Structures are given as C-alpha cells and as structure tokens.
Amino acid sequence: MVALGNGTPVLIYLKTRHNQDGETVEYEKEFQGQIFQMGSSLYLRYNEETDEQSTVTFKVFENGNVQLTRKNEDLRMQLFFGDNRRISATYRTPYGDIPIETVTPDLTVRLSEAPLAGKINIDYLLYSGGQLLGEYKIRLHFTT
Template identity: 40%
Template sequence: MDQTQGIPVQIHLETFVTQEGETEQNIFDEPGTVVQLGDALYIRYQETNDETGESMPVTLKIKSSDDVSLSRGSSEGDTQLKLHFVNERRIVTRYRTPYGIIPVETATPRIDMQLRDNPLGGEVYIEYQLFANNDLVGNYRLRLIFNA
C-alpha cells in the first residue's frame, strides 16, 4: 500500500489532563490521513471543538517507537503548539500565541506504540508532564487509535 499519497483513516483520540488536582477527559473521533515520508509516519486530522465548531489542524509525527512530535495549529495561524516526546527525556519546545512565543518543556515517562501495515492502523499512548518557566502546568495522557 502506497502511504506517500496519504491513506484515509479514522482517528479516535482520548486525552486526560490533570491540573491542580482536577482531571478533564476529552474524546475526539475524526477522519484523518496517514502519510509515510522517509522513515517518519505522519498522522494528520482536524480536531473539531464541539462547542464552537472551530477546527484546528493536528499532526502527529512518529519517528520511532520512542520519539513522537505533536503539532496543533498551523504555521500561518495565531497559535501553534509544538510538543516533542522522547521516552524518559525532557525536551524544550515552543507554544506560539498571539502574545508571543512561550517556551514549554515536556517530560515523557512513557510512550507505548503498536503499528500495523495490513490493515493499516495502530495505537499511540503517551504520558507526559508539561512545564512552563520550570513550573508544572499539568500531567497529561494521550491515546490515539487510527484505522484505515
């Protein structure tokens, strides 16, 4: 199957955000595409806010079983969040807002991944902590399942 042209997939995403002792869960079911470019797998979709109806482009780039990047927003928009997850490492990245760029840092204690070719699909699970100015913003869990 030629994955360089983009294979349509169905995305199921669950996020859990724990901040100040409160946990919030979000679930998204969206159509998306998977593209293989070089040694990286790109999972792309539009995340739709049920309350506002606005959508935000999201790209998950899988370089290896313990190296994943997440981008929310477009390079042309006011806001773009880029996060980089490497198993058992802390990585500084950035969050572009209308008010300027804020450096943020991810600490990733766990990445689990299962990918398959036929039929195309898989699951990516990431646990991470987000820091801004060396202060813990929150604890996060992300579970993305995709199937062609």
C-alpha cells in the first residue's frame, strides 16, 4: 500500500439504502475526505452535514473487515462488519448506551494504488434487543 502520511485528499461518492418497517430510504452524496494509513489499517474519513455535522470514519482492517464510526457532539455509533456472524456494537446517546448488533451477509473491499482508489460495498442487518431494526446497503467509492 502506498504511504499516506498525514492523509491524502480523496473524493468520496456514497450511496446508502435501508429498508426499515417496510419503508425504503435511499441517500446519495459526494464528499471531500481524507484517506490515511495507520499500521496495517486504512482509514477513510469525511464530514457529513445533515441536521448536525458528523465525522464518519471507515476503518479497513488488513483482513478485509470494516469498522464504521459515526460521531457528532451528542452521539457515537460504531458498527463492525465481518464474516456473516452477529457482531456486537454500541450506539452511545446522551441518554445512555444502546447495544446493537450487525450481521454482514456481503462485504467487498477493493483497493487500487495507481491511481489510489477503492470501493467498499457492505450489506448488513442491524439488530437491537434481538429485534431486526433494518436491512442496509452501503456503496462507497473513492478516488484521489
């Protein structure tokens, strides 16, 4: 992997889709972000402005698993995506922590060095208290 030092600017194209309670919501947006490497993991970070500004970080581990962290002033959600088994996570709110779990039936990470670019596709199920909250799809593409 190319040495990324303090971060390399990237253009990020994000498309998400989730089905929850019979309703499908799609979201599509481009962001300016940064990619950097720490140890054997690759980090992709951008700021997302919705009602509040959130910092979103995708951490790609050497084994291809992915950790997604979304945080703002009041909330912090950390999800783990791996090998189609239930993985515990936490959704931290001002009212306390909510235990959540992900199951990842499909995870694909493709990276290239010249030019530095990549694709991360994640299909996952989100659970809380044993109940299915929704089915989610993330399609992220980035390039320098």
